[in-house]
Amino acid sequence: MDIKILTIFPEMFTGPLTTSIIKKARDKEILKIKVINFRDYSENKHNTVDDYPFGGGAGMLLKPEPIVNALENNLDLENNNQEIILVTPQGKTFKQEDANLLATKKNLTFICGHYEGFDERIRSYVTKEYSLGDFVMTGGEIPAMAMVDAIARLIPGVIKEEDSFKDDSFFGGLLEYPQYTRPRVFRDIEVPEVLLSGNHEHIRKWRRKESLRRTYKRRPELLMNFQFTKEDKKFLEEIKKEEK
Incomplete structure (x- = not known):
């Protein structure tokens, strides 16, 4: 460019x-x-x-x-x-x-x-x-x-791993999910167990749900025009009940 x-x-x-x-x-x-x-x-x-x-x-x-x-x-x-x-x-x-x-x-x-x-x-x-x-x-x-x-940063080749920006806040219409690194426990706060499970499908679902949760709590207006999948709708209903 x-x-x-x-x-x-x-x-x-x-x-x-x-x-x-x-x-x-x-x-x-x-x-x-x-x-x-x-x-x-x-x-x-x-x-x-x-x-x-x-x-x-x-x-x-x-x-x-x-x-x-x-x-x-x-x-x-x-x-x-x-x-x-x-x-x-x-x-x-x-x-x-x-x-x-x-x-x-x-x-x-x-x-x-x-x-x-x-x-x-x-x-x-x-x-x-x-x-x-x-x-x-x-x-x-x-x-x-x-x-x-x-x-x-969106131009091919500028960032080495393209997937690193596909999960960014706003890229797909939602805020990014919470992320963690070592140590596993820091000042009594533990990394969510699902992220240590090695089960990629469970991790994917957790990340998607937490991305929806963060958007719902911090920037709910972003959800007004968001294209929800069937899974997203299920997650959002769960989130609303959990956040009451």
Whole structure:
């Protein structure tokens, strides 16, 4: 996958994109990431990227020319297998299903907003808009980092064992089941006996039921549109009785 990030603070991406799993994926060329300072595409000698809004108002807006020039000079805008993403509080809340979809694309470009907003005409080049949630940050850089990380780990070859993310919270619509490692007993709290049984079918059922239980107790709204199997319905009825 080829990812481009348009920002006026490229130095913010040095750590997150040059360590851990992302670094390994870049070293293997599974993932290509280019951070572009769109200030370099400004059309005046002062490299200005912002200006006052027409009609008045507080703060400054990002001008259209630097961002559009950066897009035109670094992207094939005719490419249909890409998404140009505006990171903005006005966008759709980014969820696992969005990460799953974007991970199938060959090319992604993130535009990191800043200041009080951006010239509306930039939107004509954008295919999707995302936010991390109902709160405002100082810029789009940190949300873009989070989205890139969530997407990158789904690309084949980035994580060694694909099954390791298939059980993640949200991937299948539920929160992840509880997990344990050694020691078997820690401060009088024991690992559930079923996990030590060696019976894979019993373990599978326990994990599924506990995943449903955790979702039911912590994020019940996720179950509203969940596609239950016959087994899931049975587990959920048991959970409701047990939790009363």
